[in-house]
Amino acid sequence: MAVDLQGVTAVLLAGTGSDDDYVYRAFAPALHGVGARVVTPAPEPTRLVEGYLDAIDDAARDGPVAVGGISIGAAVATAWALSHPRHVVAVLAGLPAWTGRPDTAAAALSAGYTAAALRRDGLASAIAKMTASSPAWLAQELTRSWVGQWPDLPDAMEAAAHYVAPTARELESLAAPMGVAAATDDPVHPVEVAAEWVTAAANAALRTFTLDELGADPGVVGAACVAALGDL
Structure with missing residues (x-):
């Protein structure tokens, strides 16, 4: 793959209402396959975004990290990557749900x-x-x-409902390579949003799957993100 994740700590964040158990199963098989170390912090419901950012900060103290997640987790991770460009090896964005303000998402x-x-x-x-x-x-x-x-x-x-995700203009400045994954038939996480992220970012690619495939194996999310990084 174009992005070397061997030995890199990858911090993956769960989606709204989901948990660290699910996001681990979504990303760990593919990331372990390329030699990454997987960290999936448990969501703290009373400080969801703050807790996620603290978890990435903690992991990044030992060196550059890969960051990502699902839905709101992908948005928070990407925002962190934008504000810490020298500390990010790659972004793995699964099922991004909106760009910028969440008003009608x-x-x-x-x-x-x-x-x-x-x-x-x-x-x-x-x-x-x-x-x-x-x-x-x-x-x-x-x-x-x-x-x-x-x-x-x-x-x-x-x-999550009030979180402002990175805007298209902000994504244009993303220094890290980004692999994006989306379901082609998911009305809650539209593939059009994923395509918008990829179009805006300078170094990004998209891989897709269906909801039936996701239901059968959550690991398709991580596999798609890793495959997308391999397309760069």
């Missing part, structure tokens, strides 16, 4: 709605509604992670 609207429902109706009711409208694999993953982050889960959802 489906993922942000969903996170805000879910936060309100959790506060109003409680965890059991919100899980029941989520399960009724989600594929079985996603419902299973989110049930586990939501229970693990309760009762502070609404705080994390609200933080």
Whole structure:
């Protein structure tokens, strides 16, 4: 691959409402395959973004790192890379959900709605509604992670819903190579957003998969990101 990750610590951040268990399974197989060391910090629901940034800072004290994640995790990791250009080997952005402000983004609207429902109706009711409208694999993953982050889960959802991701102009200044992964049929994390990130960044590539493939194996996210880096 064009980007050498042998011996590099890769810090991967979970998506909204998800957890370190899932993001590890999404990225570790592919990254271990190229010799990277994988770190997946557990989300801190009451300080989601701050906790993620602290985790990357901690890892970067020992040398340059690769950073990335899924959805909000990808956005936070990319923002860190933009502000620490000399400390980043590569960015692995899985399922980016929006560019810039989240105002009309489906993922942000969903996170805000879910936060309100959790506060109003409680965890059991919100899980029941989520399960009724989600594929079985996603419902299973989110049930586990939501229970693990309760009762502070609404705080994390609200933080994600208001997070301003890197803008296209900011992405133009990204010094690190970036591998982006997206599902072609995901309305919450539109492939068009991933394409926008790749178009804006100077050194980026995109690989895709389907939601059925993701449901069968979360490792397709990391594999796609690593393959995209290999395309550079």
